[in-house]
């Protein structure tokens with residue numbers, strides 16, 4: 102018989118100071134490392150731990166595979182909402198955003214259905230294969246064109262427009278707008294720790310994000326929606342699908358614009374950063390780089406460019422991507438909010454309104470589950486069916502789980518290995534003069550995704 106949650110204790114956690122709660126754990130140099138702070142606190146307080154950063158409300162961090170399964174599957178419906186940062190309220194963005202709408206909302210369900218049909222259905226994925234192949238080829242050509250000279254590159258060769266499922270015109274303006282919005286979006290904000298200060302917007306973040314979003318929305322309207330409508334083209338991509346729904350009055354223009362803003366702000370960046378992390382880890386481990394490139398050479402022979410239908414022949418490359426996502430999941434903390442009374446987790450009561458953070462970073466490095474947990478060992482994923490993205494193993498969930506699981510999983514699990522392969526095939530990467538593999542800096546920094554703290558540099562040498 103289930104124990105009534107009212108009789109269960111609250112999860113243990115650090116004793117907070119008056120007013121600031123446990124906010125001091127997360128300030129200064131640690132403000133971009135909440136995943137590591139929560140991982141070390143969990144060592145003291147256990148895999149279901151509560152804390153209160155400032156006056157933002159009660160939070161519970163979840164850091165074990167068993168507790169993650171209980172949160173994401175058993176309590177999937179109870180955890181329907183997300184934490185909404187103050188900047189996401191700029192231009193009422195969060196009220197029409199797939200990321201921030203509760204999973205009970207109609208618009209959220211419609212967006213999810215569109216993405217499932219477009220990004221997961223085998224027929225759609227096959228139809229967009231040529232687009233991904235073209236993109237990968239374009240990337241390989243641009244890296245090869247930089248062979249041997251100029252500034253060392255890796256960070257910056259990909260931008261989110263390369264990895265979302267649509268192309269935009271006007272590259273540089275678009276990039277500048279995105280960078281400006283992201284800068285404020287990802288900066289720690291006093292309005293989140295002390296919501297009663299939010300109306301004053303003391304750091305000015307919401308005002309700046311409003312200005313940035315206004316320009317971004319206009320950009321999408323003019324360069325993207327209007328252009329497509331004027332051209333009369335039907336490419337069958339996401340934009341066309343959404344415009345068809347707009348024509349049937351199922352979707353407003355504002356909802357379309359916000360949808361694409363989300364796609365570019367967050368989703369493209371997850372794929373981009375995974376490729377960058379894989380490169381950083383391979384440059385730090387030249388033996389693994391050699392292995393991945395040898396597999397490419399053996400499988401592709403003299404073929405100039407990798408295509409998606411080559412990927413089946415590249416198990417080691419897939420293992421590199423999987424191991425990268427274990428060590429550096431782009432979304433290390435899954436933020437949810439309890440929307441019902443009476444929820445329990447790990448034998449503790451978790452009251453309505455509590456924010457729950459599932460710490461994928463901690464789970465991916467759990468030494469009780471993963472041998473050599475801090476080491477980069479792609480081999481662990483060779484022939485290991487259990488560690489599948491959709492599998493039952495909650496020690497490995499880089500795309501999340503439950504009804505809010507990443508809808509881009511199938512798309513990204515094709516695109517990321519393809520992009521990585523395209524910059525490894527026939528290209529030797531050299532570290533800048535004077536730099537040894539052990540000097541590659543793997544420090545991370547959590548903003549919207551888990552970024553490399555410092556840009557990664559290496560020089561590509563094309564080997565025809």
Ligand code: HEM
Pocket residue numbers: 199200201213220264265266364368369371372375426430431432435436499500501502503504505506507508509510512513517
């Ligand atoms: C390596 C690439 C990617 C990784 C690791 C990743 C990971 C994730 C994770 C962990 C979540 C949160 C899931 C949860 O809360 O349980 C998420 C959400 C989401 N992802 Fe991805 N993602 C990637 C690429 C993409 C791509 C390419 C797209 C679309 C083109 C996409 C679209 C989304 C959307 C729309 C959500 C929000 C879903 C919702 O709240 O209902 N992602 N992703």
